[in-house]
Amino acid sequence: MALPLPPGLTASEVGFLCEMELVTVIPRQRLEGLELLGGPTQPLNPPFPTPLPLWLALLLKKQKRANINPPAWLSVDGLSHIHDFETDTRTAEVFSPSQALPPPAGVRHGYEDYLSSDVIDFAPPFLANSSTTGAQADALPYHWLEVGHLLLTHAADDFDDPEGVRRLLRDLREVRMSKLRKGFKVLDAGAGVKLNGVGGMEIAEVRGFVGGMVDGLRKINRSREESRREREAEDRENGLGGSSYQDDEDDMQL
């Protein structure tokens, strides 16, 4: 009954997540709007492009009821541009920037429950324009690798140059993976690494290695860290200049 998986999403769970991304569908058949659990869908009227979640788009595609319009970044032009950025020596240290988050959802008062959906901030895979035709051409969305892979597998005939896109996607993946591995040189027991621009599947791929390493290093360094923490706490107290013998005595008892 209990889930036998260790913490951290598996590759197929990341795939499940990416299927909630919205893509642009060009219907070949009419379909009225549906009242789905995740919100209403727009009615399909050929040939007007309509945004739909990827899982539904793939279902329609398989039954030849619709075509999928690939997002602008998932094209030879878009991907070569991003590939150039990734391989440029001036930007060798960073990943190409990810798409921007939408503005924050209203003001929070501070007493809302955990995950109260009154003021919930949207994040991938629920951004409105990350994989639709309105998506930025020069930024990869969080689920770029998964969306690209699924579209190339199930809707290859909707691309102008599927082979070119596939090749670029593979190149991009290799360039970014080697960058990610190089970046882990800075890892130490404290964790604290900024990973802006890294995608969902890439995180799933390195999670086991990174998590294991950081936690392992931390366990080895535990005693050193504890003694440093104590020393720093002491320094702070002395810095305030207010610690008397009595205070130290109290601390000892804690």
Add this chain to the structure above:
Amino acid sequence: MDEIDDILASVSAPTVPQRTRDLQALTRAWVNERTSPDLLPYPTPLVDRVMDRVKKQIETIEEITGTLDPKSNFTLVILQTELERFKFLVRSFLRARIAKIDKYPIHYRDLTLTDLSLLSPLEQQYLQSHQALLSAHYNGSFLATFPQALQKLDDTAGGVSMVDKPDEETAVFCRVLRDAGTVEIMGETATTDVDLKRGDLWLLRWSAVKDATVRGDVELV
């Protein structure tokens, strides 16, 4: 109720329907629970709303199946596919929680004495009766033959606690949804402060982002 909420939402502002927001919230709940080492509070209203809708959707599907209209066949496939996706989310979410409850039962039993929102009533019931069964079994099979002083399962004598706890310092991947101030990073040589800025992706210790995650300023990925 949902319909009214949806209408109100559409009138007041160009906002997203409540159902879509709940899907985002449920997905976040699932990912957070799957990736964090510790148990997060149980989002009762959210799960209740989702389960209500799932029940209604099943009724709708049954009605459509009854009409046997060949045209509605495809609609039915879509509705059922989506229903299965929702059921998977809820099930995986609950199972991830049960896995943690099973792993650290005594720790969470002690925590629920002070924090009632941590477990749902059903989870509490499960925890209590599972623990009762386990300790009865341990007592019956071997603990009763031990000396009195060694029979406890939650001994904290001698400065060492028998109660297992989740490791708060585990590294987690997270995304900052709102500027969440600074957190301390204990490096090998020095302690540094970093700013959590909206849109950033970080590898940090769970203890550093736990509060921000519960507040909703940070989500795990």
